[in-house]
Amino acid sequence: MKTLNRRKFIKLLAGTGAGVSMSGLIAACGKPSSGRVVIVGGGFGGSTCAKYLHRFDSNLDITLIEPSTRFLTCPFSNLVISGMKTLEDISHDYGAQTDRGVNVVHARVVDVDAASKKVKLDNGKELEYDRLVLSPGIDFKWEEVNGMEAADAEIIPHAWQAGNQTTLLRNQLEAMDDGGVVIVAPPKNPFRCPPGPYERVSLIAHYLKQHKPKSKILVLDAKDKFSKQALFMQGWQKLYPGMVEWVAGSEGGRIGEIDVAKRTLYAEFGDAHKGDVVNFIPPHKAGMIAHQAGLTNNDGWCFVDQRTFESRVHKGIHVIGDASIAGAMPKSGFAANSQGKVCAAAIVSSLRGKEMPEPSYVNTCYSLVGPDYGISVAAVYRYSEDKGIYSTGGGVSPLDEDADYRQQEARYARGWYDSITMDSFG
């Protein structure tokens, strides 16, 4: 971070046309670093953590490692799939991070050496750290899927990591004839963004209703219930009557095998379902680097101290966001943002040799059932030794509310997006 502060400073000096020794001035102004923090992953968790670390202590040397130069958010990617927004609308760069002095490195981490506190990058460089934060998001358990592998996502897109996959699903929907069948197959728990698949069903229905009204959506769920279920179902009934059919996991929804070429999903016990567009979302695990660093449990997720997000496996490494096991908190961009702040506070407190005050965490997720029909879930969390992260309050939008209420929440959903992305990437 210091290099960039210096760069800005030098630019400022150069503008004055000054002919004095700059290095002397900088040396006089520069203070020793209060620690080196390396953050892996520039999504909601990692970006927020970098920003708030800097806010707590701008003497920290903060490096944010992220392969992409632009981050595409999963929140609102369902609006891209339904044609309401473009990929450009959901993309965010790292300019604000470099401006504040965070050293943003566009590379991939290939190895974590917890013993000597180093990470190795795919560009051959090595970085030493005092604290490492991993916010790697998710990867998929392709090993649990019969008949489909990662490369087949070009034919049957999951669109659960925003980008090309989002465009692929959008294009398939556009190419489909009226009267076609769209299959959405949400994964088992735990997974990223619990209400996400059902918002997707809603907004695909919105698109079909306008452009291909004879089409149907079949939801083959791995689960028997889902987030905001009553609210979604009420919304589907109201806005898209007869268009959406949801099948619970135990009633034939769970997929046993996939025939990619035939775009057919075979239920574990039951029928074969052929779709014109198939959106199969595979089961999840923590992002790859968490596995390589040896931080994951048998189920593929990371045990952490839920107060500080420090790994239960390796000291000095914190895991935040989807990859971590965070008690009652869901895997969401908002939760990752909240955890990024708590983790930043924990790291700064620890480096100062101080006790961190009691953490408070929040999750707020809006879903659009239609462009003017929003619903939400919110919760506030605390930590205790025996319960881990637990909820102290919150709830979902009430059922049976009028159109004004839904419209207000739809407006807030857009405001939510503006705020969360500014707080994380701005």
Add this chain to the structure above:
Amino acid sequence: MRRLLRANLILLAAFAFASEVQASEITRAVMLSNSCAACHGTDGNSPGAMPSINGKSAQFISRALLEFREGKREATVMGRHASGYSDDEIQLIADYFSTLP
């Protein structure tokens, strides 16, 4: 004159650089209030449809939160949020945002 101006600019620049280096205390109020920022904007300064809460009086914020919590003020999500905070916590949050510009 021009030289003097330059010298002043250099001093100003040096000062600006020095003032960028800061370390702030992490209080319980900070821990509580930072989580509001994700919806209400960093430092309570919202860029969009969510209301900004920076610079409002502590009394205004605490009364709003208490009324949200008791269901005495019309709300969508804020009644549910406020249910997660004690009176003391609401006061800390209200005091914190009232001090922000």
